[in-house]
Amino acid sequence: MSISTVAKKLSTAAITTTVIVVGIGAVAQATVLTFDDIAPISYLDQIPNGYGGFNWNNFNYVNGSSPLVTLTGDDNGRVSGDYVAFNGFGNPALVSDSVFDFNSAYLSATWNNGLSVTVEGLKSGATLYSKTVVVDTTQPTLVNFDYFGVDELKFTSFGGVEPDYLVKTHGSGTQFALDNFTFNEKATSVPEPTLLPALLSIAALSGGSVLRRKQLKQS
Structure with missing residues (x-):
């Protein structure tokens, strides 16, 4: 599997995880x-x-x-x-x-x-x-x-x-x-506009760290 393919999968997984976490807060109550x-x-x-x-x-x-x-x-x-x-x-x-x-x-x-x-x-x-x-x-x-x-x-x-x-x-x-x-019990909360980009940035950084570790193993 190429490094670019791995990167795409990691990014998709990270973004999906972030969306799921945000969504859980809307239905938990x-x-x-x-x-x-x-x-x-x-x-x-x-x-x-x-x-x-x-x-x-x-x-x-x-x-x-x-x-x-x-x-x-x-x-x-x-x-x-x-x-x-x-x-x-x-x-x-x-x-x-x-x-x-x-x-x-x-x-x-x-x-x-x-x-x-x-x-x-x-x-x-x-x-x-x-x-x-x-x-x-x-x-x-x-x-x-x-x-x-x-x-x-x-x-x-x-x-x-x-x-x-x-x-x-x-x-x-x-x-x-x-x-x-x-x-x-309370009105469904929607993430602040500035919060979602921050969450996505964290997810992207996490995905990047995993990718760098994979590159080091392959070198």
Whole structure:
């Protein structure tokens, strides 16, 4: 193998390693809220403020294994464990904190197939992001939001039609089920413009040292 080929491989490896190290810092703090580590309940209760470090407005959690919610989205929408969150009375619900990144969540409709759920990401009262998804009662839908640097989420649900197999449960409304809420505690950090060249320089120097040692062995 020629010296030039070795140099190219070393440079590529060094740069790749630097990029990986920088990238790790952006994802290391991801947290998943499953709603299974709140106080055990037989049916439903409010999500307490402070859970996951957030304030929860009009968000409850329900035991999806309860006979009272069999076949609904609260049952079928479970991703992990027995519990899911839902918006009380089908009204808008809020999650707020200091600045964070909202990565993803699983959403299901509790009663209405074809339910629309709009999720807004706000900072200081201004809407930075908005996405509307359509979900059903039969299974959870993973939604990747990638809302960076927000301090509040607003969930609003509307529409849809209750399927015949749920009419006999005597429940109805525009509630949605939420599970595996994934976020970063702080907004994703981006390396300063002056930092990346410095990292690349260090990587290049490291690669050069290895190359010089190889040349000495061959001489």
